[in-house]
Amino acid sequence: MRSNRYIKFNKGPTIVYTTESRPTRTKNFDHYKPRPEGVMMADAGSKSGRGALVILEGLDWSGKSSQCARLLSYLEGQGCRAEGWRFPDRGTSVGQMISAYLANESQLDDRTIHLLFSANRWEKRALMESKLLGGTTLIVDRYSYSGVAFSAAKGLDIQWCKAPDVGLIAPDLVIYLDVQPEVF
Numbered sequence: 001m002r003s004n005r006y007i008k009f010n011k012g013p014t015i016v017y018t019t020e021s022r023p024t025r026t027k028n029f030d031h032y033k034p035r036p037e038g039v040m041m042a043d044a045g046s047k048s049g050r051g052a053l054v055i056l057e058g059l060d061w062s063g064k065s066s067q068c069a070r071l072l073s074y075l076e077g078q079g080c081r082a083e084g085w086r087f088p089d090r091g092t093s094v095g096q097m098i099s100a101y102l103a104n105e106s107q108l109d110d111r112t113i114h115l116l117f118s119a120n121r122w123e124k125r126a127l128m129e130s131k132l133l134g135g136t137t138l139i140v141d142r143y144s145y146s147g148v149a150f151s152a153a154k155g156l157d158i159q160w161c162k163a164p165d166v167g168l169i170a171p172d173l174v175i176y177l178d179v180q181p182e183v184f
């Protein structure tokens with residue numbers, strides 16, 4: 001299990017998703033200011049008692065769901081308040097469009113589905129923020145990194161792929177399950 005090996009991420013306790021090498025910190029989510037030179041997520045800040053945003057990424061079938069479940073159960077056993085989330089979240093109206101696309105029940109242009117995956121994260125952002133600020137740790141199966149990797153692999157420009165996720169909450173930790181594709 002290795003972290004930060006998926007696309008290119010900066011290192012640090014709060015991983016900021018950026019085209020620059022130097023992360024920028026802000027006091028809380030609301031102080032996020034997009035900067036023209038960088039593609040950046042909002043910093044979770046340092047409010048004491050807030051939950052951590054932990055993302056698991058990896059190929060389909062690499063073991064993300066299993067490890068999310070194990071981590072969640074471990075944290076709960078330690079008395080931490082934690083929840084398991086996943087993207088896409090198929091429970092929303094945008095999520096249902098994504099679900100139909102993934103089931104080959106609808107045809108969508110590569111850019112359109114990319115923006116829908118991003119919109120699906122945006123529609124959960126406010127809830128994610130309130131959970132984190134309320135002290136709940138979120139263990140999330142896939143996030144923006146899947147979004148960028150899958151769409152860039154289709155040939156879309158990587159900067160274009162990152163842009164819609166600017167301003168989403170940056171994870172505190174990204175765990176990339178680095179398994180060989182043959183495992184699938």
Ligand SMILES: Nc1ncnc2c1ncn2[C@@H]1O[C@H](COP(=O)(O)OP(=O)(O)O)[C@@H](O)[C@H]1O
Pocket residue numbers: 058059060061062063064065066067
């Ligand atoms: N450490 C492991 N060793 C062997 N098989 C595993 C391991 N972790 C998960 N699996 C199995 O691999 C399959 C994919 O795991 P899953 O957690 O659903 O992956 P993902 O969420 O990345 O698609 C499942 O059948 C699961 O039972």
Ligand SMILES: Cc1cn([C@H]2C[C@H](O)[C@@H](COP(=O)(O)OP(=O)(O)O)O2)c(=O)[nH]c1=O
Pocket residue numbers: 060061087088102117118142143144146147148150151
């Ligand atoms: C979150 C996300 C997932 N995906 C892909 C990864 C998966 O192949 C698929 C989600 O399928 P799903 O069956 O929900 O998840 P999993 O394969 O992890 O069990 O969508 C994107 O293309 N863009 C994204 O932004």
